[in-house]
Amino acid sequence: MLVQSLNTEQLIIESARKHFAARGFSGVSLQDIAADAGTTKSMVNYYFRSKEKLFSVIFLREFQLLFSSIASFLLEDLPLKEKITNIVSLDVDRLLKMPELPVFIMSEMHRNPEIVLKHLEHIPIDQLLLQLDKQIRRETKQGIIRYIPPRELMINIQSLTIFPFLSKPMMTGRLGYTEKTFTALMMKRKKDIVDTIWKSIAV
Amino acid sequence: MLVQSLNTEQLIIESARKHFAARGFSGVSLQDIAADAGTTKSMVNYYFRSKEKLFSVIFLREFQLLFSSIASFLLEDLPLKEKITNIVSLDVDRLLKMPELPVFIMSEMHRNPEIVLKHLEHIPIDQLLLQLDKQIRRETKQGIIRYIPPRELMINIQSLTIFPFLSKPMMTGRLGYTEKTFTALMMKRKKDIVDTIWKSIAV
DNA sequence: GTCTATATTTCGATAGAC
DNA sequence: GTCTATCGAAATATAGAC
Numbered sequence: 001m002l003v004q005s006l007n008t009e010q011l012i013i014e015s016a017r018k019h020f021a022a023r024g025f026s027g028v029s030l031q032d033i034a035a036d037a038g039t040t041k042s043m044v045n046y047y048f049r050s051k052e053k054l055f056s057v058i059f060l061r062e063f064q065l066l067f068s069s070i071a072s073f074l075l076e077d078l079p080l081k082e083k084i085t086n087i088v089s090l091d092v093d094r095l096l097k098m099p100e101l102p103v104f105i106m107s108e109m110h111r112n113p114e115i116v117l118k119h120l121e122h123i124p125i126d127q128l129l130l131q132l133d134k135q136i137r138r139e140t141k142q143g144i145i146r147y148i149p150p151r152e153l154m155i156n157i158q159s160l161t162i163f164p165f166l167s168k169p170m171m172t173g174r175l176g177y178t179e180k181t182f183t184a185l186m187m188k189r190k191k192d193i194v195d196t197i198w199k200s201i202a203v
Numbered sequence: 204m205l206v207q208s209l210n211t212e213q214l215i216i217e218s219a220r221k222h223f224a225a226r227g228f229s230g231v232s233l234q235d236i237a238a239d240a241g242t243t244k245s246m247v248n249y250y251f252r253s254k255e256k257l258f259s260v261i262f263l264r265e266f267q268l269l270f271s272s273i274a275s276f277l278l279e280d281l282p283l284k285e286k287i288t289n290i291v292s293l294d295v296d297r298l299l300k301m302p303e304l305p306v307f308i309m310s311e312m313h314r315n316p317e318i319v320l321k322h323l324e325h326i327p328i329d330q331l332l333l334q335l336d337k338q339i340r341r342e343t344k345q346g347i348i349r350y351i352p353p354r355e356l357m358i359n360i361q362s363l364t365i366f367p368f369l370s371k372p373m374m375t376g377r378l379g380y381t382e383k384t385f386t387a388l389m390m391k392r393k394k395d396i397v398d399t400i401w402k403s404i405a406v
Numbered sequence: 407g408t409c410t411a412t413a414t415t416t417c418g419a420t421a422g423a424c
Numbered sequence: 425g426t427c428t429a430t431c432g433a434a435a436t437a438t439a440g441a442c
Contacts, residue, residue: 008407008408022313022314023229023314024227024229024230024310024314025230026226026227026229026230027227027228027229027230027314029434029435029436030435030436030437031434031435031436039408039409040408040409040410041435041436041437042408042409042410042437042438043407043408043409045436045437045438046407046408047407049437050436050437051435051436051437100313103309103310103313106306106309106310106369106370107227107306107309107310109370109372109373110225110303110306110372111225111226111227111230113372113376116372116373116376117376117377120373120376120377121377125377125378151378151379152388152392152395155366155367155370155374156363156399158366158370159362159363159366159367160359160362160363162366163358163361163362163365163366163369164358164362166309166366166369167309167312167358167361169312169313169316169319170312170319170323171358173316173319173320173323174320174323174324174328175328175354176354185355189355192355195403196359196399196400196402196403197399199399199402199403200398200399200402200403211425211426232416232417232418233417233418233419234416234417234418242426242427243426243427243428244417244418244419245419245420245426245427245428246425246426246427247418248418248419248420249425249426250425252419253418253419254417254418254419
């Protein structure tokens, strides 16, 4: 395999992604991004016109990453419990690879809600929730679970999955976790989350 | 009741709290803070010497607010289920009053972990967890619950309680919630959270 | 496409009058 | 205690040579 060196635009994107995720929009200067990409601020403006536009590009990519595959998992033809298992497993794996993603999304979403809403418009949330609602009602009728509003089910799943990554600095800093034990906890936690969710709705 | 006008220092603190919480340390200028407090940047430096010192004052106040009373609830002599009920209820009430608090703590914790760790040193976390561990083992022996490591129990409680506030912009923006229905959801959710937690550990 | 140089603004902080 | 004025540094963005 060739060691393909990236072009300047790609280097800038990768550097910007890293810096924005670590310190947010206003915590990063074009100088930081350019230096880390081995080029100058002028090149950043040349490719992306402005800091805002560069940020928008980065944010969109990360945002889609976080929400894309959940949708396809929800639409699969599987029992609810298996869907939940798949979503949790996928999310934990992905978050372990990019643990700074949630706090990036969260803080920028509060700083600038409009940018999120604009991107969310392209995701058929209502349809996904309706679909999920049908399945919940079906399995309720079959006596498998008790009814739970689909939005609340999703909030519970996301809460138990994402929150530990948001409080990771506290866990590794003072609660006695290291990088290794944190990863181990999260791998074990996949099963715990599904168990907790399922016990809360199982008949 | 007299309409007591606050002095300049208090006005600056209140303005700084609001702005820092909304946009973080580097997203706010002393100019913003001063203008909103009806004074000038000079006065901010006069009272607090530097932006860093001002921020530290604000952060410490908010941080203690978030963690103070959990400790006392944990130390009370009550059955575990009642402790959980009390903690969840208190947290939800407080977060409804200051919904921007979690994202403020979370993002600044990631941008500057040291400041958090310094404040955490004064809280006897190990002792609290040991105390909780004893109670869990006791109620396990009594056949009330199955054993769960105290840190994981606390993570689950905090996850289900705090996460909805972190994703509030998404819920009110696109998931069909308004301020009123969000508040209603969270009030109802108090009971749901305790139920979910309890079912996950009950025998 | 890439760089240097620079224009322009804004920021944090200080000096000094009152 | 409070303000105006200002300094020096750093930021975004642009102009222009190559």
